[in-house]
Each structure stands twice: as C-alpha cells, then as structure tokens.
Amino acid sequence: MMKEVKPDAVIVCPSWEWHCRVTCDVMKMGAHAFVEVPMAVSIKELWEIVDTSEQTRKHCMMMENVNYGREELMYLNMVRQGVIGDLLYGEAAYIHELRGQMKQVERGTGSWRTYHYAKRNGNVYPTHGLGPVAQYMNLARKDDCFGRLVSFSSPALGRAAYARKNFPADHKWNKLDFACGDMNTSIIKTTMGRTVLVEWDETSPRPYSRLNLIQGTLGTLAGFPTRVAGEKLGNGNYHEWIEGNEKLAPIFEKYEHPLWKRVGPLALKMGGHGGMDFVMLFRIIECLRNGEPMDQNVYEGAFWSSVSELSEYSVAQGGMPQVFPDFTRGDWKTTAPLGIVQ
Numbered sequence: 001m002m003k004e005v006k007p008d009a010v011i012v013c014p015s016w017e018w019h020c021r022v023t024c025d026v027m028k029m030g031a032h033a034f035v036e037v038p039m040a041v042s043i044k045e046l047w048e049i050v051d052t053s054e055q056t057r058k059h060c061m062m063m064e065n066v067n068y069g070r071e072e073l074m075y076l077n078m079v080r081q082g083v084i085g086d087l088l089y090g091e092a093a094y095i096h097e098l099r100g101q102m103k104q105v106e107r108g109t110g111s112w113r114t115y116h117y118a119k120r121n122g123n124v125y126p127t128h129g130l131g132p133v134a135q136y137m138n139l140a141r142k143d144d145c146f147g148r149l150v151s152f153s154s155p156a157l158g159r160a161a162y163a164r165k166n167f168p169a170d171h172k173w174n175k176l177d178f179a180c181g182d183m184n185t186s187i188i189k190t191t192m193g194r195t196v197l198v199e200w201d202e203t204s205p206r207p208y209s210r211l212n213l214i215q216g217t218l219g220t221l222a223g224f225p226t227r228v229a230g231e232k233l234g235n236g237n238y239h240e241w242i243e244g245n246e247k248l249a250p251i252f253e254k255y256e257h258p259l260w261k262r263v264g265p266l267a268l269k270m271g272g273h274g275g276m277d278f279v280m281l282f283r284i285i286e287c288l289r290n291g292e293p294m295d296q297n298v299y300e301g302a303f304w305s306s307v308s309e310l311s312e313y314s315v316a317q318g319g320m321p322q323v324f325p326d327f328t329r330g331d332w333k334t335t336a337p338l339g340i341v342q
Contacts, residue, residue: 002029009034009288011063015112020045023060024052032059034284037127038305043325046302050327053298061284061294062301064131065272066210068279070264072132073257075214075221079136080340083232083255085218087137092129093199093211099162102173117159118176122151122311123184123200127304129210130198131296134304136214137194138337144192145332146303146324151314153181158203186311189321198307259283259341283341295338302327 001007002025010026012019012035020040026033033053039062040046053060066072078084101110116124139146156178163173182203188196199211212223219230227243228251229235235242242248260267263282267275287294303324310322328335 002026002031007031009059009284012036016041016116017112020048023049027052027056027058027060030056030058032061032288034059034061034063035301037062037064038125038308039301040305041308043306043309046306046327047325050298050302059288059294060298060301061296062127062298062305063280063284064127064296064301064304065276065280066128067131067135067296068259068276068283069132069274070257070260070276071223071226072212072276073260073279074252074255075212076132076136076338077257077340078221078255079214079216080337081255083219084214084216084221084230087214087216088194089213089215090133090137090194090196091199091211091213091222092126092133092196093201093209094125094128095199095201095204095206095209095211097205097208098202099158102159102162103166105173114159114173114176117156117178117180117203119179120308120312121153121156121179121181121184122308122313122315123186123198124180124308125200125202126186126198126307126311127301129212130196130304130307131300132212133196133214134300135296135338137190137196139190140300140303140328140332141335141337142333143337144190144194145326145328146306147189147191148321148323149186149188149307149310149314150319150321151184151186151311152319153185153315154183156181158182162203181315184311184315186307186314188307257340262342295341297335299327299332299335 009032012022012033019035023033023035102114104110138144159178167173183201186198209224214221221228227241229241263279267278270278272278283295314320314322
C-alpha cells in the first residue's frame with residue numbers, strides 16, 4: 001500500500017504489540033501516522049516512535065478520541081477561561097467491564113488482549129481518562145510536565161473466576177496465570193507539584209466511568225455524571241453539585257467549546273462514541289490541510305502511554321516512585337498550551 005498508493009496519512013490499528021513497528025514504518029515510508037491507543041506498550045518503543053517522528057518530520061498522533069468528547073471540550077474551554085482558578089488535582093480512569101471479550105478466542109480483541117492480563121500487572125490502558133486531564137493541566141506543554149508515579153494493584157481474581165465459569169477446565173484461558181490486578185490505582189506527581197489519580201479496571205462488574213475530574217482553587221468539574229461546582233458557577237452550597245440537564249443547560253450555553261458548536265451537530269449525526277470519533281477525524285484532516293500542528297503531539301501520546309510500563313515497574317517494586325522520561329528533551333518548557341480551536 002505504501003509503495004503503490006503513497007498515502008498522505010495512515011491510521012494504525014493492529015493489536016498493541018504491532019503499534020510501534022507499523023507506526024515507524026509508515027513514517028519512514030513518507031506518511032503521517034495516526035495510531036490507536038495506547039501508542040506503544042513499552043518506553044523503549046515510545047522512544048523509537050518519538051525519534052522516528054523527529055527524524056522523518058512526520059506527524060505522529062495517538063488518536064485519543066476522548067479529548068474530543070463534548071464534556072471534555074467544554075471543560076477544557078472552562079479551564080482556559082479560568083473558571084475554576086489555578087489547577088490543583090485531577091482524576092482520570094478507565095473503568096470498563098470487558099470480561100466478555102474473553103469469548104473472542106481466535107479472532108477479535110479478546111484473542112490477543114487477554115494475554116496482557118496474564119503477562120503484565122499495572123495499568124495497561126491509561127490514556128482515555130488521562131488524556132483530557134493532562135491537557136486541562138497543560139502537562140508537557142510549558143506550564144507543567146509529568147514528574148513521577150506510584151502505583152498499586154489489587155489482587156487478580158476476576159479473570160480467572162470468569163474463565164472457570166465460562167470455559168472448559170482444559171481451555172487455554174484456564175491455563176493462564178492472570179497476574180494483572182483487577183483494579184490498578186496510580187498517582188502522578190507533576191513537576192509543579194500537582195497530583196493526578198489514575199484508575200484502571202476492565203474486570204470488575206462496575207458501571208463505566210472515566211472520572212474526568214479537574215479541581216482548582218475556585219471550583220471543580222467532574223464527569224459520570226456531568227456535574228460542576230465553583231465560585232464563578234453560582235454555587236452557594238458546596239454540599240451539592242450543579243447537575244442534571246435543566247441546571248447544566250446554562251453552563252453548556254455559556255461555555256460550550258467553539259469546536260463542538262461548529263462540528264457537534266454533524267458529529268452526533270455521524271456517530272462514533274457520541275460523536276467524539278468524528279470530531280477527532282475531522283480535526284486530523286483539518287490540521288493536515290491547513291498545515292497546522294496536531295491537537296495532540298507525539299510527545300503527549302508518549303507520556304500518556306508510558307504510564308503503563310511505569311505502573312508495572314512501581315507495582316513490582318511495592319509502590320516505589322518511578323520517574324517519567326522526558327520525551328521532549330526539555331522542549332515542553334517552550335511548547336505552547338493547546339489553544340481553544342475556533
């Protein structure tokens with residue numbers, strides 16, 4: 001395809017262990033690379049992707065679609081306008097019960113993803129929750145950067161129990177030693193001293209959540225369900241949130257992100273996780289056509305994805321802190337924050 005069609009850009013979406021090789025090959029052969037999450041499974045591979053992007057001068061963006069959700073875009077707009085003051089703390093998660101994927105034995109996500117629960121113990125899928133919170137905080141963009149991480153995992157019980165219940169005793173899933181704790185809890189300390197709680201659980205029978213909380217000196221914005229509180233938002237009683245469609249309507253009216261105002265109605269029609277997939281693809285093409293930087297640069301994708309291996313190291317060492325590599329080589333200090341796209 002690369003030799004015959006010579007595409008301008010390629011979406012890379014094989015299983016995780018192939019992300020690095022395919023992404024780097026695409027860039028070396030002359031195309032921009034847009035890779036599914038996570039960008040890669042090891043810090044060594046993340047460095048290879050960063051180096052290749054710099055050497056080839058090709059865009060490489062990890063396609064974190066959640067950054068383009070309506071709530072996430074509005075919160076980014078509110079944070080940029082100073083609605084909740086100076087940022088202090090965030091909460092990011094991927095809580096998504098996915099045991100049913102184990103029934104995809106020969107093909108499909110479960111056929112390869114199930115092995116990750118056996119081989120690893122940490123947060124194997126951190127970016128859906130972390131991406132938006134990191135951009136609220138301008139992490140790896142002038143204001144602040146990732147500093148260090150500590151991580152702990154719960155016992156690994158749910159996958160083995162599901163396998164025993166749903167597969168014959170001699171099935172290959174019942175021969176695996178599931179090492180990955182059902183719940184992983186990590187805490188990131190930034191260079192500035194702010195903290196981010198990052199949770200991951202794809203096993204427990206618990207309703208879906210990405211938490212999506214950002215807290216500042218003047219207020220707090222949170223997700224699942226969407227709710228806000230703050231001095232500039234009309235709260236007089238901080239024992240209660242502003243939540244529910246009726247009470248939130250004026251907030252959306254005032255702070256709706258300009259990009260969602262422009263593209264949101266079409267995105268809802270086209271679909272894809274509530275429209276976020278469409279907005280992301282729209283912006284990728286718009287940026288390429290206009291010669292603009294991507295909304296998410298290669299370094300952000302590397303930082304967000306590196307939580308996986310760092311959490312595994314920390315869990316294995318009883319929660320010892322792990323220092324983030326600086327994929328920008330210090331350039332985060334002069335990289336402009338992501339602006340509010342009009």
